[in-house]
Structures are given as C-alpha cells and as structure tokens.
Amino acid sequence: MPAPIRLRELIRTIRTARTQAEEREMIQKECAAIRSSFREEDNTYRCRNVAKLLYMHMLGYPAHFGQLECLKLIASQKFTDKRIGYLGAMLLLDERQDVHLLMTNCIKNDLNHSTQYVQGLSLCTLGCMGSSEMCRDLAGEVEKLLKTSNSYLRKKAALCAVHVIRKVPELMEMFLPATKNLLSEKNHGVLHTSVVLLTEMCERSPDMLSHFRKLVPQLVRILKNLIMSGYSPEHDVSGISDPFLQVRILRLLRILGKGDDDSSEAMNDILAQVATNTETSKNVGNAILYETVLTIMDIKSESGLRVLAINILGRFLLNNDKNIRYVALTSLLKTVQTDHNAVQRHRSTIVDCLKDLDVSIKRRAMELSFALVNGNNIRGMMKELLYFLDSCDPDFKADCASGIFLAAEKYAPSKRWHIDTVMRVLTTAGSYVRDDSVPNLIQLITNSVEMHAYTVQRLYKALLDDISQQPLVQVASWCIGEYGDLLVSGQLHCIILHT
Amino acid sequence: MIKAILIFNNHGKPRLSKFYEHYTEDTEQQIIRETFHLVSKRDENVCNFLEGGLLIGGSENKLIYRHYATLYFVFCVDSSESELGILDLIQVFVETLDKCFENVCELDLIFHMDKVHNILAEMVMGGMVLETNMSEIITQAEAHNKMEKSEAGIAGAPARAVSAVKNMNLPEMPKNINIGDISIKVPNLPSFK
Numbered sequence: 001m002p003a004p005i006r007l008r009e010l011i012r013t014i015r016t017a018r019t020q021a022e023e024r025e026m027i028q029k030e031c032a033a034i035r036s037s038f039r040e041e042d043n044t045y046r047c048r049n050v051a052k053l054l055y056m057h058m059l060g061y062p063a064h065f066g067q068l069e070c071l072k073l074i075a076s077q078k079f080t081d082k083r084i085g086y087l088g089a090m091l092l093l094d095e096r097q098d099v100h101l102l103m104t105n106c107i108k109n110d111l112n113h114s115t116q117y118v119q120g121l122s123l124c125t126l127g128c129m130g131s132s133e134m135c136r137d138l139a140g141e142v143e144k145l146l147k148t149s150n151s152y153l154r155k156k157a158a159l160c161a162v163h164v165i166r167k168v169p170e171l172m173e174m175f176l177p178a179t180k181n182l183l184s185e186k187n188h189g190v191l192h193t194s195v196v197l198l199t200e201m202c203e204r205s206p207d208m209l210s211h212f213r214k215l216v217p218q219l220v221r222i223l224k225n226l227i228m229s230g231y232s233p234e235h236d237v238s239g240i241s242d243p244f245l246q247v248r249i250l251r252l253l254r255i256l257g258k259g260d261d262d263s264s265e266a267m268n269d270i271l272a273q274v275a276t277n278t279e280t281s282k283n284v285g286n287a288i289l290y291e292t293v294l295t296i297m298d299i300k301s302e303s304g305l306r307v308l309a310i311n312i313l314g315r316f317l318l319n320n321d322k323n324i325r326y327v328a329l330t331s332l333l334k335t336v337q338t339d340h341n342a343v344q345r346h347r348s349t350i351v352d353c354l355k356d357l358d359v360s361i362k363r364r365a366m367e368l369s370f371a372l373v374n375g376n377n378i379r380g381m382m383k384e385l386l387y388f389l390d391s392c393d394p395d396f397k398a399d400c401a402s403g404i405f406l407a408a409e410k411y412a413p414s415k416r417w418h419i420d421t422v423m424r425v426l427t428t429a430g431s432y433v434r435d436d437s438v439p440n441l442i443q444l445i446t447n448s449v450e451m452h453a454y455t456v457q458r459l460y461k462a463l464l465d466d467i468s469q470q471p472l473v474q475v476a477s478w479c480i481g482e483y484g485d486l487l488v489s490g491q492l493h494c495i496i497l498h499t
Numbered sequence: 500m501i502k503a504i505l506i507f508n509n510h511g512k513p514r515l516s517k518f519y520e521h522y523t524e525d526t527e528q529q530i531i532r533e534t535f536h537l538v539s540k541r542d543e544n545v546c547n548f549l550e551g552g553l554l555i556g557g558s559e560n561k562l563i564y565r566h567y568a569t570l571y572f573v574f575c576v577d578s579s580e581s582e583l584g585i586l587d588l589i590q591v592f593v594e595t596l597d598k599c600f601e602n603v604c605e606l607d608l609i610f611h612m613d614k615v616h617n618i619l620a621e622m623v624m625g626g627m628v629l630e631t632n633m634s635e636i637i638t639q640a641e642a643h644n645k646m647e648k649s650e651a652g653i654a655g656a657p658a659r660a661v662s663a664v665k666n667m668n669l670p671e672m673p674k675n676i677n678i679g680d681i682s683i684k685v686p687n688l689p690s691f692k
Contacts, residue, residue: 007613051613055612057524058515059512062524064524078650079646080647080650080651083617083643084613087613087617094521115646117642124624127625128626129521152639156629159627159629160624189629189632192628192630192631193627196627234632234634237587242632243584244584244587244628245631247581247584286583287583287586291584322544322547323546323583323586325546326548330582357542357544358546
C-alpha cells in the first residue's frame with residue numbers, strides 16, 4: 001500500500017476543490033484511506049494520519065474514529081508522536097469514560113518523564129481536558145510538580161492545579177502547602193500562574209480567603225517593583241513592565257480587600273500610585289487603570305480614592321477609543337448603585353453616548369441612563385430617552401420601552417406628564433411594547449380619574465393615525481369602550497385644540 | 500476563563516478552533532458559524548467587544564475580537580477576564596505568530612495548523628493565560644521543533660539537507676564553468692568473482 005500522503009499535500013488538494021461537494025468527496029476518499037491505514041496498525045505513518053484527521057475535524061468533518069489512535073500516539077516513545085497525540089486528545093476526545101481511563105496511565109508516566117517538554121505536554125493536556133476521575137488519580141503528581149524548581153514546569157503545574165480544583169473542589173486543601181513560597185519566584189510566568197491559582201482558591205473558599213489575606217503586603221511589594229523598576233526589556237509591553245501580571249495582581253488584591261478594613265488600608269497607597277502614575281496613551285496602560293478602578297470600587301477604600309476612580313472613568317468616557325468608552329460604561333454600571341452621586345456628575349456624557357453609532361455602546365449607555373434617572377432629572381432624561389426610542393434599533397425598543405415605563409411610574413412629576421409619556425411610547429414603539437405592560441397601563445389610566453377624557457381623546461386620535469400597532473390598539477380599544485361617552489359627548493373641540 | 504479561541508477568514512472558513520469547554524462536534528461547528536455571523540456584521544470603527552451568541556453561553560460571555568487583513572481572531576471569554584487585557588493578549592499572540600513565521604499570512608496558518616496550536620498551547624492552557632512573554636513563548640516553541648527535527652531520522656533527512664543548504668554561506672559561484680571537451684578513458688576492470 002503506498003505511503004499515506006503528507007498533511008501538506010492533503011491541504012493543497014482540498015484547496016483546489018471548487019465546490020463544497022467536491023471538497024466532501026476528497027475528504028471522504030482520504031478518510032477511507034486513513035481508516036484502512038489505522039486498521040493495518042501502521043506505526044510509521046500514524047502521526048501523519050492523525051494530523052490530517054485533525055485538519056479535517058477543524059473543517060467540520062467527523063473524526064471520532066481517530067480517538068483511539070491518539071491514545072496509541074501518546075503511548076509512543078517519540079516526541080513527534082506524543083505531540084500530535086496530545087493535541088488530538090485535546091481536540092477530539094469526548095467524555096467517554098473508557099478512553100479517559102486508558103489515558104490516565106500514559107499521562108502519569110509522562111508526568112514523570114525525563115524530558116521537560118514531554119512533562120509539559122502531559123500537564124497541558126491534563127489541564128485542558130482532564131475529567132474528574134483523571135484529576136483525582138493524578139492530583140498527587142501535579143502537586144509534586146508544583147514544588148519543582150523548573151519554572152517551565154512549575155507554571156504549567158499551577159494552571160493544571162486550577163483545572164483540578166475546578167473539577168474536584170475537595171482536592172483544594174492538597175495544594176495548600178505547595179503555595180507557600182510561590183510568590184517568592186522571580187520568573188514572571190510562574191508568578192502570573194501562581195496568582196491565578198491563588199485567585200481561584202480564594203474565590204472558592206472563604207477559609208482560604210482569610211488564610212491568604214496575609215499575602216497582601218507581599219503582593220503590594222511585587223506590584224510596587226513592577227511600577228518603579230524602570231525599563232526591563234524582557235517584560236516590556238509598550239513601555240509598561242509586564243502589564244498582564246499587574247492586572248492579575250490587582251484582581252487578586254480586589255478579592256482579598258473586599259469587606260476587610262486592614263487589607264484595604266494596606267493597599268490604599270499602591271492603588272493611588274498606580275492610578276496616578278500609569279501612562280494612558282496605549283491600551284495596556286488603560287487596561288491597568290481599568291482594573292485599578294474596579295479594585296478601588298470594590299474594596300473599602302477611602303472616599304478620596306473613590307472619587308479619583310470615578311473621575312478616571314469619566315475621562316475614559318471622553319476617550320476617542322471606542323473600546324475604552326465601552327469599558328467605562330460597563331464599570332459605571334457596576335458602581336452606580338454604591339456611588340450614585342459621583343456617577344451623576346457624568347450624566348451628560350453618558351446621555352451623549354446614546355447617540356453613538358456602536359450598538360454595544362448604545363446598549364450600555366441605555367442601561368446606565370435608566371439607572372441614573374431620579375426625581376430631579378426625570379424630565380430632561382425622559383426627553384433624551386424618548387428621542388433614543390424613536391431612533392434606535394428594533395432590538396433595543398422592547399427593553400427601552402419597559403425601562404421608560406418603569407422610570408415614569410417611579411418618578412412622574414404629574415399625572416398628565418405620565419399619560420403623555422405613555423402615549424408617546426405607544427405611538428413611537430407601540431408594536432415593541434411587552435404584552436405585560438398593557439394591563440399596567442390600563443390600571444394607570446383607570447386610576448387617573450381626572451385624565452380620562454384627555455386620555456381617551458388622545459388615544460382615539462392616535463388610532464386614527466396608525467392602527468397597526470397591537471398594544472396601542474389594545475389599550476385604546478379598552479379605553480374607548482370604558483370612556484366612550486367622554487369621547488363622543490360634544491368634546492370635539494378638545495380634539496381640534498389638540499391637533 | 501477563556502471558553503474558546505477561533506480564527507477564521509473573511510468568508511468564515513475556520514483556520515484554527517480551540518475549545519476549552521466540552522462541546523459536541525456539531526455544536527462546535529455551529530458556534531463557529533454563529534460567531535462568524537455576529538462578528539462579520541460589525542463595522543470597522545466600532546468597539547471590539549460583543550455579547551456572545553446563544554450557543555456559547557449568551558450574554559454572560561463576551562466575544563473579544565480583532566480583525567487583521569483577511570483574518571478574524573476571536574476570543575470567547577466569561578466575565579472573569581478583563582476585556583482590555585484580552586485585547587492585549589490577542590496582540591501578543593499575533594505578534595508571536597509573526598515572529599515564528601516571519602511576516603505571517605493566512606497561508607502560513609493554513610499549512611501549519613499544528614504549529615499554531617503548539618504556539619497557542621504555550622500561551623493559554625485550560626482556558627487560562629499561561630505565559631505572556633513573547634520571547635519565552637518563542638524559545639519554547641522552537642525547542643519543541645528542534646526535538647521533533649532530531650527525531651525525524653531518515654525521513655527528515657531531505658528536509659534537514661534543504662535547511663542546511665539554506666543556512667550555508669556559499670561563496671559566489673561563477674556562472675559559466677567551461678571545462679571543455681574531456682575524454683576520459685575508462686579502463687577495463689577485471690570482473691570480480
């Protein structure tokens with residue numbers, strides 16, 4: 001039987017296909033060849049065949065018959081075979097129990113292999129797709145590797161430990177001793193993944209959280225070194241020293257400082273320093289500032305710091321970069337409950353964002369606007385929101401209409417204003433109003449006795465203009481049924497006046 | 500946590516798809532199609548963040564993407580990841596590919612899908628960021644490649660010969676070597692018995 005074709009050849013052949021059907025035919029032919037090659041237990045070309053299978057899988061063709069072959073590759077002695085085998089395991093294997101069982105032994109051997117790259121491969125695969133049984137069996141090996149001095153393996157072991165904890169939370173205790181001196185590492189890769197591991201442990205268990213609070217001074221020190229250290233070519237990204245690590249540490253500080261006075265106090269200074277000293281001309285600087293702001297808002301920071309944070313967000317809102325504006329709106333939404341007054345100061349900028357062309361920004365601005373409505377600004381805000389309702393995409397109209405009804409109910413300055421607003425919504429976005437609003441509106445109209453005549457006349461006029469919007473027709477028909485006498489009893493001059 | 504990393508071209512053809520949560524083969528393809536549909540609708544000057552499609556978890560998950568020439572790089576993440584941080588990560592990934600493939604283009608990704616997976620595995624593991632230092636990632640990826648080459652044995656000999664010749668510093672070879680007519684007399688060798 002001729003040697004199976006190389007992956008490159010296959011790709012070249014498939015690219016010459018001009019129709020989907022032609023491509024499917026080529027793939028089926030190759031699949032048949034691969035299947036017979038697998039049946040012949042061909043060791044030399046197994047690697048090549050599985051690589052081709054992975055390519056076909058990516059294009060969307062079924063490849064499950066290659067699962068066992070991946071296992072055979074993993075068990076091979078050659079690095080080339082193992083590499084493709086592990087990749088195949090990560091891409092192809094499903095949750096079948098028997099396949100996972102077979103893999104466990106191979107992974108165990110490879111975790112103790114003499115070559116660090118093989119150990120790395122097995123850690124990676126375990127950390128990506130290890131089932132809970134596999135994790136249970138192999139947690140001990142991972143814990144051992146977490147204590148090694150080889151930084152390449154240590155960082156992978158840390159992330160693998162996170163996966164193990166996610167699958168089998170009871171095993172978290174087991175990794176506690178190994179975390180003791182993780183933060184004294186010099187290697188940034190290990191530091192980064194260690195912070196991820198500590199974050200995961202703190203998020204899962206309040207006991208761990210209080211245990212790790214004592215690490216706050218150390219974290220503050222590491223962060224300080226990063227900021228003050230001057231130019232370091234290996235970790236530099238656009239002039240800032242390892243921004244990814246800075247962001248991770250800030251996030252961990254956020255979790256540790258939440259609800260705890262002492263920790264929050266210990267990190268106050270460094271947060272103020274980061275907030276004032278970070279360069280904002282590039283995206284990396286803004287990413288750090290963003291994380292700092294979120295941390296300041298979540299912990300028990302002093303009020304001066306909080307005002308600083310909200311002002312940073314306000315500056316973000318005026319930034320030309322749309323991503324920054326989006327992120328600012330998201331953060332303001334999170335803080336509007338706790339720091340309502342500070343956010344109010346930026347109301348006009350937020351309302352301007354309603355007119356932005358970007359759909360994601362418009363949605364955020366709309367949610368934030370509704371959160372900012374109060375008794376004082378209801379008239380002004382409602383004008384903007386009604387204008388927005390007029391011009392926005394159909395996806396938004398339902399949410400916007402419901403939001404307007406809620407706001408109007410809470411803060412309406414007068415009954416007449418309330419009815420007018422309701423009318424405006426029904427006429428501009430009548431067909432998008434949610435069904436459950438209709439009974440509420442009818443209730444509202446019933447309760448405003450003095451407005452019955454006015455209401456029914458306006459509704460009738462609206463029907464004359466446009467009878468296609470169902471909720472409007474429902475409310476109008478009910479009103480005309482109830483108050484029809486008011487409509488026809490010689491009040492015609494009111495209609496003329498209102499036209 | 501990063502739920503999925505997808506690379507596809509302007510027509511939606513997948514160039515790399517890595518999922519860090521388990522989905523069936525069918526669902527994976529549907530997710531790729533849905534993501535392409537959502538991302539290709541976007542204008543060039545809007546922000547790079549989108550709510551995730553229904554299949555990948557709806558509004559709790561976000562799609563963070565970057566569009567380079569003919570390729571979309573999309574990271575689907577949940578709320579525990581910083582959006583701006585992931586944008587930077589995509590940048591680091593693309594720059595790393597650029598260094599590893601020397602001015603990377605779509606063809607490189609098409610023909611070296613396994614290499615791209617290997618580079619990605621040095622950056623993101625189990626849905627979490629493993630390493631962000633570009634030179635570290637490149638060093639490790641190259642070490643892996645060296646190990647593979649050293650194992651390639653006889654089958655790898657032609658490839659090794661080609662790369663050896665490429666790396667050789669040949670002195671300037673004269674174009675026309677005229678040896679002239681040489682008549683070589685071949686002696687009659689006795690036959691061996």
